[in-house]
Amino acid sequence: MTFLDYAKAPESTKILSLRDSYGLFIGGEFVDGHGSSFATISPATEETITHVAEATAHDVDLAVHSARSAYAKTWSKLSGSERGKYLFRIARLIQERSRELAVAETLDNGKPIRETRDVDIPLVAAWFFYYAGWADKLEYAGLGPNPQALGVAGQIIPWNFPLLMLAWKIAPALAAGNTVVLKPAETTPLTALLFAEICQQADLPAGVVNIVTGAGTTGAALVSHPDVNKIAFTGSTGVGRGIAKLLAGGTTNVTLELGGKGANIIFDDAAIDQAIEGIISGIFFNQGHVCCAGSRLLVQENIHDEVIQRLQSRLQTLRLGDPLDKNTDIGAVNSKAQLERIQAITDSGDAEGATRWSMACEIPTKGFWFPPTVFTDVQTSHRIARDEIFGPVLSVLTFRTPDEAVQKANNTPYGLSAGIWTEKASRMLAIADQLRAGVIWANTFNKFDPASPFGGYKESGYGREGGRHGLAGYLHSDSAKGGGR
Amino acid sequence: MASTTPVVQQTPRAHTVLGGAVTEKALHTFLDGLPGVDVVGAEARAAGFNSRSIKNESKAWGLDTIVRMVDLTTLEGADTLGKVGSLAKKAIMPDPTDPGAPHVAAVCVYGDMVEATIEALGDWHLSRRPDGIAVAAVATAFPSGRASLPVKLLDTQYAVAQGADEIDMVIDRGAFLSGKLGVVFDQIVQIKEACVRPDGSYAHLKVILETGELATLDNVRRASWLAILAGADFIKTSTGKVQPAATLPVTVTMLEVIRDWHVLTGEKIGMKPAGGIRASKDALRYLVAVAETVGEEWLTPDLFRFGASSLLNDVVLQRQKMRTGHYSGPDYVTVD
């Protein structure tokens, strides 16, 4: 055994006290759904964690009713300060139960405990703290002296950061005075259900938050429900496109946070060791299941070989394995379906002539795993350069001049994120000006903060989450009822 | 204006990267052209090492290794023969409850205490057995380095003549910060020469950068390269007399230079963080940083040392806990 084998350091799941099955959270209570139930499994072991209900259209209707009633009778009658106090309570409860939530998230999603413990859950608490303070200060949001809530918001979130995406949706919606019906992803419902328990502990008025578990049909029922004033969706561009079409011409306010193919641009004068870390956190953090991942490396041609060599050396120190082990860096792929998608696209990379390199590691026999992979000799026309893979796969392209870097970075229908690595600040600022991306990280990557607006250009969606700008999606500035786009 | 006059002496290493003559200008061009260090990113990487969890067999091996890597140190004006004698005994048997515990790498003292230390080590000194304990002497007007070069050379020669196996020198930080890189280079080359013994062997040279005074990680990177080019066997963070002393981001920056030098030339340079590492938990993180930055081959006293005094007792306490299963206390380790 070498020192780097670091004996197992597993975080215990004893902290969890889960039920064998969960109903839907409607009107402040857990109630049985009218449909079937399905299992949620650990993607690392394929073992069942618990069973959740598949909400039918009727269930969705009940949830929306509950949200509407809570809005009309309770939530809209509270002052902003009072709403804020509920959100502060929720933030504190999340802090208090943070270890439990981190373990549950790791179990259900497959991402390493170090990430849920050190990144996801602290950000969840911070998001609620941040928006709690806006609830009674809406006149400062830049939307006029008396902005109004939209009413009932339907919110659909993905599986990559389950509780964090829930926080990004619920915190601003409630701060602005809306009530919500939220559908977590079908492979990661667990922390949303624990969040429902937290709402009960916080004594949140019944119906302000409703959680309906389910898959595509549940989501479709929510999106097309006539009594929802706002739809907020985070997920694939394909589904987002469908939602935009469905709601075209209507009065439902829509914000979409969709896919990306972020360019991470490394100049020859970059702080090279930190740039390597930035490449790695850009695409291998969260197993690459990140809409804003730096999935395209645009490296200045004169340092290409050195960067690849340093990157490969550094990647060999990463550990892939049990997500509950505190030393694991790379966890499991969230589902079999996702693993198959990653395999299909990377196979196309081989077929189209790119050169594949994968980190050498032991792959566990059970569960869904994909080792960190780097493709070099990538052309801009390759599928692996254009399509979002949503896995730990980096496609490397080169550039010669700053203008060429910008051109290649922008040459995509997506526009969510980009990274710039250079020690020359004037160049960094000029390039940031020209990049068509909603989030630009300079000399860092994948940094999130509730005070910092996040969202995309072009087919990465519209609307912003986080910061003062994040309130705009949940308010309108004139006193007339009904939403708009 | 950086001069183009060659400095006192070429070194083979300097020739490798500079090609032609080693001049002030050539040193500036090379060192100023090195990639910068982004401090936020460097600190984040160091924090990543902090969150590694080391348990059981890894921890036991780690603790023993730390003991083996300690340069047990006393560098006080009030040092006496009695003090260094007591320290030497502790170096041989760090844990009074476990004679099977490993001994430390070296005892580190001022030059005028070398003779007494060697005597106190007796059969355990490196001269009597190959797996023995070395005596390291600080020299060159430690800790400030503010003395004339002849004085610093004499300081070194004296310690070597007294029998020191290793010399821990300080660089001239004033010269470095005012851009006189050739002066810093020259001094290291000459001190290295002063380490020669009558039989032609050399005392092993550690070069202390005093990173707390260099202030920026960019400077730490440059000074590390400079020390290696001038002939250092080891590069060392600090004298321990200035705050901040060793930190994990500084150590990682220095290890990265050692890694890059190894990739370039195949040669392995050693590293020693000194001062401010008091807890076993911290020392274990340094081992992680070494393993993940330069590789496990560096996890040996030949290539990595801890400059410490109180660290040893904390490691001994942790070893006791792992052996007995319950928490220990200060009555079970020795005052040195």
Place this chain on the structure above:
Amino acid sequence: MSARIVVPKTYKLFIGGKFPRSESGYTYEVLGVKGQFLANAAKASRKDVRDAVVAARSAQPGFAGATAYLRGQILYRVAEVLEGRRNQFVAEIRASEGVSESAAEKQVDRAIDTWVWYAGFADKYAQVAGNGNPVSGPFFNLSTPEPTGVVVTIAPQGEKGESLLGLCAVLATILASGNSVVALAHQHQPLSAISLAEVLATSDVPGGVVNIVTGDPAELMPWLASHQDVNALDLAGAASLDWVSFEELAAETLKRVLHPVEGIPGFSLERITAFTETKTVWHTKAMG
């Protein structure tokens, strides 16, 4: 059946996170509304306030350097701890001001809510009061508000309803942006101020960030107004004093001065930004 012999609290100054008596040894009697003896409060001297300014200056860089999120958390914690101790404050207010229980409860409620309001603005006001500037030229240009440094404040001194709430209103405003403060408490009803200091001392507020002195504002203010290491004066409660002379003294070092207000200042973004400086940074932008 005899009543229990109570252990009356000693009321001292709050400086540098500690509770010293006045270096002068002086105290003054605090009487209730019926003229009954309540306590001997420390009578701060000019040396005490001098020490308070030193403590405030020393603590300010660390507090300003903390994240705005952390400052918000600290102010929220003050609210939590105050909420937990509400009965003590209600009792002190009733004894000092002679008001009814419901009036005292309302004052405590509003005091807690004040901390919550400002806690929630600590990491936001910069987004409202700062912005990028679209200058004409290839330059990045950003304006951000930063805390001004050490602020001296006189808490509202009204006869009823202000002994706790007034101090909370001025303190929370000044702290939200990362300033440190030397506060002169309500002169004749100082008990709540020192009890509030106990709350602050147990709420993760770093020592020296808030310093509270009891005593005679008319005697102390000239020393503070002319002190060259004080950056701003908040004369909220100074209406009945010779406050114009304080402003004249302050003019020597161009301190920022806020004039007295009537009653309790309301929740206000302007009162936060009054104690900030706007810094504007330029940087070139070029592709080459």
